[in-house]
Amino acid sequence: MPLAPGATIGILGGGQLGRMLAMAAARLGYRTAVLEPDRHCPAAQVTGTHIAAAYDDPRALEQLAAASDVVTYEFENVPVGAARFLSEQVPLYPPPEALEAAQDRLSEKIFLNSTGISTAPFVSVDSDEDLVRGLAGFGGSGVLKTRRMGYDGKGQMVFRPERQKGVKGSFSRMGAVPLVLEGLVPFSREISVIAARGIDGAMIAYDPAENVHRDGILFRSTVPASVSPATTRAAHQAAFAILAALDYVGVIGVEFFVLEDGALLANEIAPRVHNSGHWTEAACTVSQFEQHIRAISGLPLGDTQRHSDCVMTNLLGASQDKAPELLRRSDVVLHLYGKVDARPDRKMGHFTKLFPLGAGAEGRNG
Ligand code: AMP
Numbered sequence: 383m384p385l386a387p388g389a390t391i392g393i394l395g396g397g398q399l400g401r402m403l404a405m406a407a408a409r410l411g412y413r414t415a416v417l418e419p420d421r422h423c424p425a426a427q428v429t430g431t432h433i434a435a436a437y438d439d440p441r442a443l444e445q446l447a448a449a450s451d452v453v454t455y456e457f458e459n460v461p462v463g464a465a466r467f468l469s470e471q472v473p474l475y476p477p478p479e480a481l482e483a484a485q486d487r488l489s490e491k492i493f494l495n496s497t498g499i500s501t502a503p504f505v506s507v508d509s510d511e512d513l514v515r516g517l518a519g520f521g522g523s524g525v526l527k528t529r530r531m532g533y534d535g536k537g538q539m540v541f542r543p544e545r546q547k548g549v550k551g552s553f554s555r556m557g558a559v560p561l562v563l564e565g566l567v568p569f570s571r572e573i574s575v576i577a578a579r580g581i582d583g584a585m586i587a588y589d590p591a592e593n594v595h596r597d598g599i600l601f602r603s604t605v606p607a608s609v610s611p612a613t614t615r616a617a618h619q620a621a622f623a624i625l626a627a628l629d630y631v632g633v634i635g636v637e638f639f640v641l642e643d644g645a646l647l648a649n650e651i652a653p654r655v656h657n658s659g660h661w662t663e664a665a666c667t668v669s670q671f672e673q674h675i676r677a678i679s680g681l682p683l684g685d686t687q688r689h690s691d692c693v694m695t696n697l698l699g700a701s702q703d704k705a706p707e708l709l710r711r712s713d714v715v716l717h718l719y720g721k722v723d724a725r726p727d728r729k730m731g732h733f734t735k736l737f738p739l740g741a742g743a744e745g746r747n748g
Contacts, residue, residue: 385451385679387411390430392450392472394437394464396423398719398729399456399655402663404429406671412679415449417442424719425456438464447471454632454678458484458653459531475581475631475678480653483628487529487562490651497627499620499648502639507561510553516563517541517549523566526552528559538598540566567647569639573607576659577621578633578673581680585625586673587618588666588686591658591694593637599727603658603694605665608743613644624651633674635659657729661694662686664715664734690736693746702730713737 385391391407393400396418404414404425415431416423426432431449435442438461446453446468453474455465458481465478483493491501505516507526517524522543531537539552553561572595577587592607593600607614621636635656637649655670663669668676668684676683697704702724708716718731737746 384681389451392446392453395456396425400425402671417446476653480628503565520565524563567639571640574637574658575617575621579625579630600657632677665690665692694734697731699726
């Protein structure tokens with residue numbers, strides 16, 4: 383039975399993703415209750431109930447469970463213990479196993495490989511000696527990453543054969559925490575796929591977006607990506623394999639490196655709605671946010687067809703000042719997150735520029 387109108391969806395995390403999920407829930411007639419420590423978080427402005435407490439505060443979790451008919455989350459660093467605690471009292475989607483797979487870059491890669499999905503080669507690093515050995519195995523190049531709590535390129539070091547200075551001491555510079563060294567992938571482009579699985583096991587996927595990062599932060603997503611239909615099919619199949627293996631319910635984001643020959647290496651899974659899927663709110667009938675709410679509420683999944691080609695650009699820091707200028711354009715859909723403090727590199731909003739279907743790169747640049 384789908385969730386009845388008027389039911390309450392609990393959301394762990396009140397950033398812009400939680401805000402956009404709450405807005406999508408409201409459009410489908412649902413209420414939301416958000417658990418997030420920051421009183422001034424973006425989701426607090428649009429939700430009926432905001433519980434301002436730590437994610438592992440047992441009383442706050444009890445309160446969220448009591449208020450909610452189903453609970454979901456907007457970020458992957460929710461403590462797994464909190465997710466399990468909630469899931470004993472109320473349906474929680476995506477399942478805690480998805481959090482476990484995504485929270486640790488080492489387990490994530492082991493999980494992906496076990497599902498038949500290729501990744502960059504990797505070794506676990508717990509000392510400078512492990513790093514020296516690992517780099518030697520990868521021809522002197524690699525990307526060193528913290529296993530946990532890394533996002534937007536934070537907690538990463540790149541080594542190349544000509545840049546070996548500073549290898550010694552890297553372990554302590556990275557905080558002496560468990561690390562993973564990945565081979566440096568000579569990718570030709572980066573893409574991501576947003577896919578979803580319903581409670582009944584039905585699965586859908588949107589067209590891949592081609593992503594450009596600046597300083598490790600997503601800057602721009604273009605749809606369609608410049609990849610062949612075979613690469614698109616392979617990306618969708620990989621996403622479906624992940625969803626099925628995790629008995630997943632909800633929206634997932636999967637990031638891939640595309641090699642010169644079109645082959646894919648999975649980089650990361652995000653068990654939630656994803657920044658590279660924001661374009662769906664402007665170029666599709668059903669956005670990734672509505673799709674997630676539909677999936678976890680037992681409603682039918684929506685159509686993923688695009689009615690337009692598009693380019694989504696993040697507004698970072700002071701660039702949200704461009705809003706009035708963007709609003710003058712008839713081909714732009716703007717979305718601001720209600721954040722006041724425009725710190726450099728802080729995600730303040732995004733806009734999606736629409737193009738006729740099939741306009742191609744030339745049309746988009748023109
Ligand atoms: P991540 O936090 O893993 O998503 O990494 C942030 C960005 O760093 C990616 O989007 C890539 O542009 C780059 N990057 C990460 N890992 C690798 C790798 N193994 N080889 C080449 N580039 C990488």
